[in-house]
Amino acid sequence: MSPKRKISLSEEELVLALQNREKIAVEALYDMYSASLFGVISRIITDEATAEDVLQETFVKIWHSFSGYSAEKGRLFTWMVNVARNLAIDKVRSKDFKNQSKNHELENNVTFIDEQKNTVYKPELVGIRDLVSTLKPEQRSILDLVYFKGYTHVEAADELGIPLGTIKTRLRMAILQLRKHFN
Amino acid sequence: MEDVKAYIESGILELYVLGDISAEEKLQVEDMAAKYPEIKAEITEIERSMEFYAEEHAVEPSEHLRTRVLNSLVINLGDDNTFTKGITHQDDDRQYIDNQDNDNIVTLPAVRANGFYKYAFAACLTLLLISIYGLVNIYSKLQESNTLLTSLQQDKQRFANQVNLMDNQLDMYRDTTYKVLRLKGMPKTPTAAMILAWNAVSKKVMVDVQSIKLPKNDAQHQYQLWALVNGKPVDMGVFDAPATDTAGVKEMRSIASAAGFAVTLEPMGGSVNPTMDQMVVIGTF
Numbered sequence: 001m002s003p004k005r006k007i008s009l010s011e012e013e014l015v016l017a018l019q020n021r022e023k024i025a026v027e028a029l030y031d032m033y034s035a036s037l038f039g040v041i042s043r044i045i046t047d048e049a050t051a052e053d054v055l056q057e058t059f060v061k062i063w064h065s066f067s068g069y070s071a072e073k074g075r076l077f078t079w080m081v082n083v084a085r086n087l088a089i090d091k092v093r094s095k096d097f098k099n100q101s102k103n104h105e106l107e108n109n110v111t112f113i114d115e116q117k118n119t120v121y122k123p124e125l126v127g128i129r130d131l132v133s134t135l136k137p138e139q140r141s142i143l144d145l146v147y148f149k150g151y152t153h154v155e156a157a158d159e160l161g162i163p164l165g166t167i168k169t170r171l172r173m174a175i176l177q178l179r180k181h182f183n
Numbered sequence: 184m185e186d187v188k189a190y191i192e193s194g195i196l197e198l199y200v201l202g203d204i205s206a207e208e209k210l211q212v213e214d215m216a217a218k219y220p221e222i223k224a225e226i227t228e229i230e231r232s233m234e235f236y237a238e239e240h241a242v243e244p245s246e247h248l249r250t251r252v253l254n255s256l257v258i259n260l261g262d263d264n265t266f267t268k269g270i271t272h273q274d275d276d277r278q279y280i281d282n283q284d285n286d287n288i289v290t291l292p293a294v295r296a297n298g299f300y301k302y303a304f305a306a307c308l309t310l311l312l313i314s315i316y317g318l319v320n321i322y323s324k325l326q327e328s329n330t331l332l333t334s335l336q337q338d339k340q341r342f343a344n345q346v347n348l349m350d351n352q353l354d355m356y357r358d359t360t361y362k363v364l365r366l367k368g369m370p371k372t373p374t375a376a377m378i379l380a381w382n383a384v385s386k387k388v389m390v391d392v393q394s395i396k397l398p399k400n401d402a403q404h405q406y407q408l409w410a411l412v413n414g415k416p417v418d419m420g421v422f423d424a425p426a427t428d429t430a431g432v433k434e435m436r437s438i439a440s441a442a443g444f445a446v447t448l449e450p451m452g453g454s455v456n457p458t459m460d461q462m463v464v465i466g467t468f
Contacts, residue, residue: 026256030249035241036234042242055244056252063256073213074200075230081237082202147233148240152203168194175197178232 007031011076018066030059033077037084043148044088054091058084089150134181139174142167190215191225200229348431352391355432360384366444366464372398375463379435379444386437388419393431397424397463400448407453410441411467419444421453443467
């Protein structure tokens with residue numbers, strides 16, 4: 001098995017293979033979605049080793065609770081990204097992780113805090129240059145808070161000091177913008 | 184149809200896709216999606232957008248992780264085929280939660296070596312031991328000092344008593360109202376001697392204990408002092424020959440007037456009349 005050659009299946013094939021618990025499904029699942037899921041996890045957890053642990057947990061959980069997914073209710077990725085995000089947020093909020101953060105040495109804190117606060121702009125991520133021009137900054141910040149940081153729209157409204165109705169509208173506008181951009 | 188459009192525009196579908204929605208609302212959205220194909224299509228569109236958005240933000244995990252993840256899944260594959268076939272494929276949040284709780288993957292918390300507390304504890308323990316040792320040392324020294332102090336105090340008391348007695352003794356000689364009388368030995372006891380003082384005003388009779396030079400009396404006998412009043416002996420009390428180095432004065436019975444004093448050796452407790460042949464000293468004014 002060469003690690004360079006990635007397996008790709010259509011979503012229907014993949015779901016079927018996963019339901020039949022075929023080994024190839026596992027590889028396809030990883031090759032098709034690991035980068036996207038890792039992108040989401042990395043936005044929540046900046047420590048790379050911890051983020052990798054969470055990615056592994058995510059795949060284990062997807063594999064174990066695949067019976068909880070049904071194609072009628074939505075796309076596979078939507079379901080998976082929720083699993084990944086919940087695990088990552090649980091990890092960030094866990095006692096273990098918090099203690100670990102407390103133990104950061106002082107001199108590391110400047111960059112550490114910068115990384116923690118970085119909800120809007122991350123230049124090392126590829127391909128977002130187009131998006132920067134596509135989405136208005138206020139649309140991006142709301143979308144990222146909710147999608148990547150696991151804020152509820154109520155919390156995001158609090159954080160940004162914006163009325164709830166405006167949050168919902170901006171979210172919708174942002175996603176409409178994305179739809180235009182991707183189609 | 185207006186309703187459907189308003190529903191789509193309310194923004195709830197976006198929240199649904201983002202997972203930021205209550206369980207009730209979720210059921211409601213799923214109901215609506217089942218009823219209206221437009222809503223279902225809208226949801227799919229939103230999902231696809233978010234999927235693209237995630238792809239745009241994709242971060243390739245490191246190569247070694249692929250093997251690690253696949254291995255952990257493949258190891259589970261055998262188990263799953265054997266044991267979890269029975270699970271009904273119900274899309275049910277409860278079951279999802281159950282599965283979460285029941286999965287046999289135990290995540291070990293990352294062990295972060297933190298030596299600080301270990302060393303701090305060791306340092307504390309060392310300090311404690313040193314302190315205990317020091318404390319024991321100081322305590323034993325304190326005990327020694329206390330013993331020394333007690334014996335010094337006793338010494339001091341003894342000396343103070345002695346000085347007191349000497350003072351009394353000196354007072355006897357200094358006070359002009361005392362008449363000092365030296366009693367001298369008899370022919371049988373030429374070395375015997377003794378000094379006493381009689382105060383004509385207060386009628387007191389004091390014996391200078393240090394001056395008593397009498398042979399040691401045994402347990403059956405005591406010396407008895409007699410005053411000579413008009414040629415007759417009057418009992419003035421008994422005493423023992425003092426141990427050497429005894430200072431002070433001994434007060435005997437008082438008497439208004441006396442021509443002289445004498446001491447005889449009498450049986451224990453004294454006699455009514457003096458045994459004349461046992462007279463040891465005598466003196467007259």
